[in-house]
Amino acid sequence: MSFKSFSDFMPRQDILSFAVLALILLVVLPLSLDIFRLNLVGKYLTFAFVAVGLVLCWGYGGILSLGQGVFYGLGGYALAMFLKLESSDPESTRIQSTPGIPDFMDWNRITELPWFWEPFHSLTFTVIAIIVIPSLFAYLIGVAMFKRRVGGVYFAIITQAIAAIMTILIIGQQGYTGGVNGITDLRTLKGWDIRSDFASYVFYFLAVVLLFVCLFLAQYIRRSKLGRLLVAMRGQEDRVRFSGYDVANFKIFVFCVGASFAAIGGAMFTLQEGFMSPSFVGIVPSIEMVIFCAVGGRLSLVGAVYGALLVNFAKTVLGETFPELWLFAMGLLFIGVVMAFPNGLAGLYNSYVARYVDRLLDKVFGPQRSSDAYRPASSDTVPPAAPGLRQNSTSPTEGAIS
Amino acid sequence: MTAGSNTDFVLAVEGLTVSFDGFKAVNDLSFYVDENEIRVIIGPNGAGKTTVLDLICGRTRATAGSIKFRNQELTKLKEHDIVKAGVGRKFQNPSIYGDLTVFENLEISYPTGRSVFGALTFKRTDAVVQRIEEIADMIFLKDQLHTEAELLSHGQKQWLEIGMLLIQDPTLLMLDEPVAGMSVTERQQTAKLLRTITKDRSVIVIEHDMQFVAEIADRVTVLHQGRILAEGTAEKVKADPKVVEVYLGH
Numbered sequence: 001m002s003f004k005s006f007s008d009f010m011p012r013q014d015i016l017s018f019a020v021l022a023l024i025l026l027v028v029l030p031l032s033l034d035i036f037r038l039n040l041v042g043k044y045l046t047f048a049f050v051a052v053g054l055v056l057c058w059g060y061g062g063i064l065s066l067g068q069g070v071f072y073g074l075g076g077y078a079l080a081m082f083l084k085l086e087s088s089d090p091e092s093t094r095i096q097s098t099p100g101i102p103d104f105m106d107w108n109r110i111t112e113l114p115w116f117w118e119p120f121h122s123l124t125f126t127v128i129a130i131i132v133i134p135s136l137f138a139y140l141i142g143v144a145m146f147k148r149r150v151g152g153v154y155f156a157i158i159t160q161a162i163a164a165i166m167t168i169l170i171i172g173q174q175g176y177t178g179g180v181n182g183i184t185d186l187r188t189l190k191g192w193d194i195r196s197d198f199a200s201y202v203f204y205f206l207a208v209v210l211l212f213v214c215l216f217l218a219q220y221i222r223r224s225k226l227g228r229l230l231v232a233m234r235g236q237e238d239r240v241r242f243s244g245y246d247v248a249n250f251k252i253f254v255f256c257v258g259a260s261f262a263a264i265g266g267a268m269f270t271l272q273e274g275f276m277s278p279s280f281v282g283i284v285p286s287i288e289m290v291i292f293c294a295v296g297g298r299l300s301l302v303g304a305v306y307g308a309l310l311v312n313f314a315k316t317v318l319g320e321t322f323p324e325l326w327l328f329a330m331g332l333l334f335i336g337v338v339m340a341f342p343n344g345l346a347g348l349y350n351s352y353v354a355r356y357v358d359r360l361l362d363k364v365f366g367p368q369r370s371s372d373a374y375r376p377a378s379s380d381t382v383p384p385a386a387p388g389l390r391q392n393s394t395s396p397t398e399g400a401i402s
Numbered sequence: 403m404t405a406g407s408n409t410d411f412v413l414a415v416e417g418l419t420v421s422f423d424g425f426k427a428v429n430d431l432s433f434y435v436d437e438n439e440i441r442v443i444i445g446p447n448g449a450g451k452t453t454v455l456d457l458i459c460g461r462t463r464a465t466a467g468s469i470k471f472r473n474q475e476l477t478k479l480k481e482h483d484i485v486k487a488g489v490g491r492k493f494q495n496p497s498i499y500g501d502l503t504v505f506e507n508l509e510i511s512y513p514t515g516r517s518v519f520g521a522l523t524f525k526r527t528d529a530v531v532q533r534i535e536e537i538a539d540m541i542f543l544k545d546q547l548h549t550e551a552e553l554l555s556h557g558q559k560q561w562l563e564i565g566m567l568l569i570q571d572p573t574l575l576m577l578d579e580p581v582a583g584m585s586v587t588e589r590q591q592t593a594k595l596l597r598t599i600t601k602d603r604s605v606i607v608i609e610h611d612m613q614f615v616a617e618i619a620d621r622v623t624v625l626h627q628g629r630i631l632a633e634g635t636a637e638k639v640k641a642d643p644k645v646v647e648v649y650l651g652h
Contacts, residue, residue, distance in 0.1 A: 004526060226521035228506050232499040239497040242459060243511050243566065244485035253518045 009223055012361055013354065017302040018215065025208045035197045042204040042272045044312035045211055046072075049265030051293040051304035052214055053258030058290070059298030060227060061254045062234035063151070067159030068262045068289045070166045071134040073281035075263025077170075077177075078133060080276035081117060082126040083186035083194070084178075103185070108175030117176075123190065130267045131260050138259030142252035149248070151237075160283055167282035182277025186270070195274055207268045211305070214261050218301050221257065230254060262289075284327075291334045297346025306345055408473045412437050412574055412604045413458070418467035420457060427453045429628035431467070435574070440596075440605045442615045442636075445625035446649050451608045452494065454625070455576050458606075459491040460484045471574060482516070490572030494579050494608075496559035500552030504543050504562060507551050508534045511566035533569065540598065541565035542591060557588035561595065568599055575599070576606045581614055593617055612640070612650065624649060 003009040010018070029041055050068045057063045090100040098111045105113070119125045141162065145155055170177045178184070188194060194203070221227055233240045233247055241247045270276045279285065288311075296307020311333070319326040341347055407416070413435040420428045428450045435441050443451050456462040458469055460481040469476040476484055499507050512533065515524035538544045541561040546554065551562060560580055567575055580596070581589045589611075596605070596618055609615050615622060616636040624631040624645050631649075632642045639645055 008526075221522065224522050225510065225515055225524035226518065228502055228510060229521055231501050232507075232510055235501060236497045236499055238461070239493070239499070239563075239566075240510070241481050242461075242485055242491050242493075244482050244513060244516050244570065246480070246482045246517075249518050250521070 003223065010219065012365075013358065014219065016357065016361070017300075018212075018219075021302050021305060022208075022212065025211075026205070030201075030204070035200050038204055039200045039272060040316065041309065042200070042207050043269060044309050045204075045207045045305075046265040046269040046272070047289060047292055047312060048211055048305040048308035049214055049268070050258075050262040050289045051296060051308045052211070052218055052301055053261035054290060054293040055298055055301050055304045056218055056221060056230070056254050057258040058293060059300075060222065060230040060234070061251060062230075063251055063255060064156045064290065065159045065255065065258065065286075066156045066283070066290060067161075067163040067166075067286050068258065069281045069283075069286035070159075070163050071138060071259040071262035072266035072269070072285075072289070073166065073170075073276070073278070074134040074137065074266065075130045076266030076270045076276035076280065077183065078120070078126055078129045078263075079267040079270040080183040080186060081120040082123060083189060083270065084183050085117065085121055086189070087185065087187045102178070102183070104178045104181070104183075105175055110175045114176050130263055134259045134263035135256045138256045139252060142248075142255045146248035146251040146255075151251075160286065163281060163283050163286045167278045170278040170281060178277075180278060182275055182279070184275040184277075186274045189271075194271060200272065203268070203272045207272070210264055210268065214264065215301055215305075217257075218261075221254070222301065226250065226253075287334075288330065291330060291337075293344075294334060294337050295344050297344030297349075299343055300346030300350075303344055303346030303349075310345075409434065409470070411435060411470075412439075412472060413606075414468075414470040414473075415454075415458070416468045416470075418454075418457060418464055418469060420453060420462060420465045427628050428457065431625075431628065431630060433623055433630065433633065435604050435606060436620075438600070438602065438604060440600050440607065440618055440620045442607045442609055442619040442622045443625060444609065444612075444615060444622060444639075444649065445631070448627075449625040450628040451625055452578055453628075455491060455578055455606070455608065458484075458574075458576065459489055485570070485572075486513075486516075488573035489576070490567035490570050490574070491576040492560075492563050492567055492578055492580060494582070496556065496563050498551045498554075498559050498562050498566070500550065502551060503547065504538065504549055504551055504554070505534060505547040507562055508537055508565055508569055511569045513570045537565045537569045540568065541595065557584045557592075560584065561592070564595065564599070572603065574604050574606070578608045579610065580607065581609065581611060589614065612636075616640075 025045075030038060033041065050072055054065070054068060057065055084102045088100060088102045093099045093101070093103065093106070096103065096106040098106055101110065101113050119129070141159070145151070145158065150158065171180045173179075186194065193199060229240060229245065229250055233250065237247055266276070266280070269280065292308040292311050293304045294307070295311050296305065297303030311330075315326060315330070318329060337344055343350070407414070411434040415434070416432045418428055418431040419426060431450075431454065443454065445451050453462060457464050458471075458476065460476065460479060464477045467477070471484075471487060471489060474487060476487070476489070479487065499510065502510070509526070509530065512530055515521050535544065535547070538547055541564060543554075543558060543562060543565065546558065551559065554562060560583075564577070564580065577596075581592050584592060593614060596607075600618075607618065619636050621634060622636050622639045623633045624639055624642075626648050632639050632645050640650065
């Protein structure tokens with residue numbers, strides 16, 4: 001443990017925000033929503049995983065990935081492959097010309113299970129693959145980009161291109177991937193019906209628990225020296241390099257962490273919705289994921305969760321009523337947030353509410369023991385103005401991706 | 403690339419050349435820095451002063467020539483390995499981490515936990531805190547440890563960056579215009595600071611202010627168009643007619 005005390009790891013305001021989020025997700029929502037709505041929230045939460053990863057990558061590290069959908073998809077597809085194989089036993093697929101392989105393969109006249117599908121018969125392999133494959137892919141991208149000092153806008157564009165390539169690949173290789181429909185009709189997990197109401201409850205709570213695991217991991221990284229290094233690199237990469245750090249390694253690390261969080265989110269999506277499709281992999285969903293993070297506040301882990309919940313909720317409500325308008329609304333929202341509230345909802349909270357909460361906490365628990373003597377008392381609750389507004393970057397949008 | 407000879411010098415630069423699209427910013431440059439020497443590099447704009455520091459610290463790669471630091475060839479090392487070998491460099495514009503506090507700025511520069519795993523498990527021990535306070539005292543920022551570095555004055559930022567180098571305890575310290583933009587009092591304080599920190603290490607300073615140069619320099623190297631124009635004590639260099647013509651005259 002690299003912290004002297006628990007309050008170094010979690011200052012008072014962080015404990016409060018984690019606790020409030022836990023209360024909402026574990027008590028308030030399950031008690032007040034029916035299972036259909038709760039399942040929707042569970043689906044939104046899968047995007048919160050991505051948003052939390054983006055807080056580390058983008059908010060802290062300044063690495064804007066417009067291709068997080070790729071990792072979300074890889075995680076989701078890995079689990080979908082396992083579930084699909086389970087529901088494609090020879091008995092239930094006996095009407096196919098080749099029984100025992102997924103239905104879409106049969107439709108595409110494939111007569112043998114492709115080699116890369118074979119290991120997905122094993123649940124253990126699948127669970128490991130959900131984390132390892134996306135992390136490995138992120139590692140390869142990271143090495144190729146960051147070791148060559150590709151960054152900023154160029155990195156964002158390349159990740160976006162990778163998202164596009166991935167979608168095209170999945171859609172094009174219909175026989176191996178299920179094509180544009182994705183992998184559908186997933187029914188059981190080790191013989192257990194994943195479509196029952198009870199399963200939905202279980203998966204919802206599983207998603208919440210895993211999200212908190214990710215949140216605590218992210219909090220650990222954020223509060224460690226590595227977190228401060230990321231902030232340092234964001235503005236003065238050369239200074240960090242000439243202080244004896246191999247800057248690329250830190251970027252690769254945080255990019256891999258972001259990718260694995262996204263992959264867990266993707267897998268939880270598959271589990272809760274019973275399918276995975278390329279529509280969660282491409283450019284548009286990847287950009288949406290960045291918007292969740294921006295709206296919630298790219299420097300706030302908990303904020304990113306609220307961002308994912310609120311934007312997705314708005315998407316469901318508005319998207320159902322005005323489907324054509326939704327994309328425009330989303331674009332406006334992104335521009336508006338980046339221009340006017342670069343720190344998102346969390347920034348608003350910190351500027352206007354946090355100090356009252358702090359005073360209240362002072363009254364209840366007494367003044368905060370100076371857990372971190374080398375930060376001004378309020379500086380953790382009032383994060384620095386957005387990097388976008390600093391002198392290092394000339395415009396908010398540029399700051400957002402530099 | 404020439405092999406470069408082994409010497410007793412801390413730094414031996416031999417035949418160093420760098421060309422940017424045919425333009426030779428540094429041209430067949432050779433100079434040697436002794437243990438505990440303060441070397442000042444002066445010269446008109448575009449003489450290649452900053453480029454020389456860039457070459458030593460690995461920011462720019464040499465086209466030809468050799469840079470030996472305690473007989474270790476630097477031209478092929480990565481930037482962070484050059485730092486680990488014991489070379490510290492201050493940039494011309496103060497490069498500090500504005501979003502972090504003075505304490506955190508110094509802490510990041512503290513030379514342990516430089517790998518990913520090391521940074522994740524780095525612990526703020528009493529030894530670290532003590533060392534940071536010691537350095538902060540030296541650079542006149544002891545009362546500012548909690549301040550976000552962005553809020554410091556220009557001069558304080560310069561000191562902070564010097565402090566960030568000091569905490570690494572480099573054998574060779576390179577300072578690019580450390581007193582640029584400072585007030586007279588700050589300048590005097592900096593001269594005093596430089597004299598204390600230059601004990602037990604070699605220092606290369608780029609500076610324009612001749613009075614300041616005379617005050618601190620053991621030896622002065624005058625660069626002009628990527629070549630050495632003159633070298634020697636401050637008085638000798640000041641009296642050199644060639645130096646007066648290209649640099650001091652106007």
